[in-house]
Amino acid sequence: MKKFVLLVGLFALALSPFNLALAQGDPLQRSTPESQGVSSAQIAKYLEAANEQVDSMHSFMLVRHGKVIAEAWWAPQSAEQPHVLWSLSKSFTSTAVGIAVAEGKLSVDDRVLELFPEDAPQNPSANLQAMRVRDLLTMSTGHQDEVNLREAEHWTKAFMNHPVPHKPGTHFQYNTPATYMLSAIVQKVSGQTVLDYLRPRLFEPLGIAAPRWDESPQGISIGGYGLYLCTEDIAKFGQLYLQQGHWNGQQLVPESWIEQATSKQVSNGSDPDRDWDQGYGFQFWRCRFGAYRGDGKDGQFCVVLPEQDAVIAITANTRDMQAELNVVWEKLKSAFHDSPLPEDPDAQRKLSELIETLKATR
Template sequence: MINVAKLEEMEARLPAYPSLYGICILRHGQLLYERYFHGCTAETLMDLRSATKSFTSAVLGTVHPVQQNVQNSLLDGLKGWHSERSYDLEDLLKGREDGSLKRTMTLHHALSMTSGFQWEVGRKFGEKHIGGLHHSEDWLRFILEQSMHGELRGHFQYCSLDSHLLSIYLSDTTGKSMALLAEERLFHPLGIQRYTWEADPQGHTQGHVGLSMAIRDVAKLGQLYLNLGMWKGSRLLGESWIRQSWTAHSAEVTEHGRYGYQWWNQIIQGTMVHFALGHGGQYLFVVPSKNLVVVMTSNPKVSRWKNPKHLLASFILPAVQHSE
């Protein structure tokens, strides 16, 4: 049974979250609750911001399902550069003190954001120099020109550079953009037909942001992970990949939990919750012990907002706390 009174109590509080665009709750794969605000509907493509990162991880998991592959050198995968890349990566690294460190960066480091880039980030993960990336003519060149330090390697540092490197790696090693791989391996099987995913100037799908999608379709990725990679009798993702994505690979970050492979993992109200997080209040929550998937989307252009994550802790989890 669901504690309907708790959900009604939550609904009464929703006006206190002025940036909230929509909320969708699935239990046992069935739509339990859905509301939209500010002119948004079930058809609205929501800008997921950094929640995009969890989709990037999922696409990589369809290409590299075997756990040991994450120890592959990331830059080795970029040496077969596209024809439009007019420079040799070795030329960029030659003479740099951090050249050897960058050569030993693995997929695991990028996935877990433990690569060692020196990257300035605020308390809410605002990235001071992300505009420099977005305004550069060559994003890969910009990334490889950023400093990397050995003492930072292995320690979590929120860094969108890592996420975009994963996309470049995918396109270089497969010859297909990450968006096309997502279409073939995830979106088409999941029945996701309407979305947009922006690319960098070289045509690489943005690995850290840029994905816009309807809330119900975002929930499909959550349900796929809840089902440990199975969808309507077909396996789209390996169970081991999902478990690695939900494994903490670094120390705890205050208010956010611990980072896996482009997924956050946190105990909330005594319950383990895995989630994708984007600026402004974009969330995809997966709660295996409660067979629960929750999507929240919000205005992505705000600088300050009331975090809708509190709705999960205060109302949604209590509503299913004692139900099967």
Template structure:
């Protein structure tokens, strides 16, 4: 693997005006390579944050605080009387893989108008039975963050600080919170390209970092083991291979973390490669095409 690999990628993204900030390629057994096209600032990784929330859920499960198949209302029994019909069937797994069936659509760039967003999520009527239909929303990740806070006794960011962020030397990352102080969980996590690349490498290494097993390997496998069907959505062909636990399934055994405006992490377990890109790109699908064509398709 050579730096020339990135030169071809960057030349293409420049010609196509794809707004890349930085790119990092990790290939097991070789030195990582990275290029930056702007100052090394932390940027909003948008929905890539959902994968961090997924890992937090896996850690909380390993510590005995909860399980993925707990129902949401089992952790918030005081809200059961106001919950919409069918919400009692929603599990944390449903929330994470976007099959809760909720009609609630919320993302962190939207102003929260309600006194308590979790109450609004629980009170929203279902449009499908839990587990039956994929519908992308930030509401589920936010609800998971609230559940981890309830079960573990600290907010999501504080929960991950000693368990994940400090272990990867991600010093004091910013993560925006709602008016009540609960971490957004679905977005608005701020990292540098190479910091996000450490998280990518951690997952590529099945949760192992240095001499420690930070995340259970079994959970890393579970993140992609049983994806839900996404073939009916209209995002584009690269979004039709399925969705796991906070991650998109890609072709040929790969999987991805996707964030708005071209924040991408693509992991290829078979070839032990992780590609991390930060950007401000209005052509998300074309940037993803460039990652495949000029990097992943060229690494043996």
């Protein structure tokens, strides 16, 4: 087994109206699993299975009814250590677009060519002319394959000059450069990188203190990857979406955007047992069991379960991301109950013993 440090909230909070209104920058509240209707024994089973079956887990956080009820870091990871999100960054870029739309800076029906006429080919194809912001959001730009931006001198120009053989909106093709273009669009209409644009609108209200986002040679946040956050930051982002964009009395993201972004906008497969075949929204994936998620290479997940009023944040380094999600469904889906459970000292003791065993062995 792999060595890790696990912290589980083992205290109940006496909640006053003041406590319920967390101050800006405060961490999420902690609570016992049973008080939020979740079995400590089931959490222990999940941790055992994840530790054995996923190579390798880095962190895990489970939020129920807005409160952290379990959190774990596998050494040498820690709560304070930012983690690369890879393509989970895309969901944050989508959020920036949604806020910019709400502020009247752009529309999802704006044509990409009209936003970057200076970078367009001399004779743009009809498909390029038809490409809209919406098509970037849904990974249906009309490309057959991705342009290799890493080998390009100018990333936006390389995207605009890449062949578009399919009519936009008709062909789903996972496309990280499309997300880069969303970032470039937000920067063009706001005068700020997506990182700086989101600081006062998202990161600061959520208490995300030091986000970092890598940039292109043109000084544009990469958008499709390159964002570094801590595990609790990921959990807060998921909780914001679970709360329909509301946070401490503020509407940070419009409810209408949350609904569109997390709904199935395009089909991407038909396998009922595969979480990558359940449909795609605006830079969010639909999951089985009524859930949705942002995800990134090697197993970075922000899974939102509206039916269970729960959020699961995971960081990892694994080649089999479906197996990583399967452990969640197999071990945690049945752990949620509608009402609080009786405090279970025996299950909590066994969970504590498991924690100590896992902390001391590899």
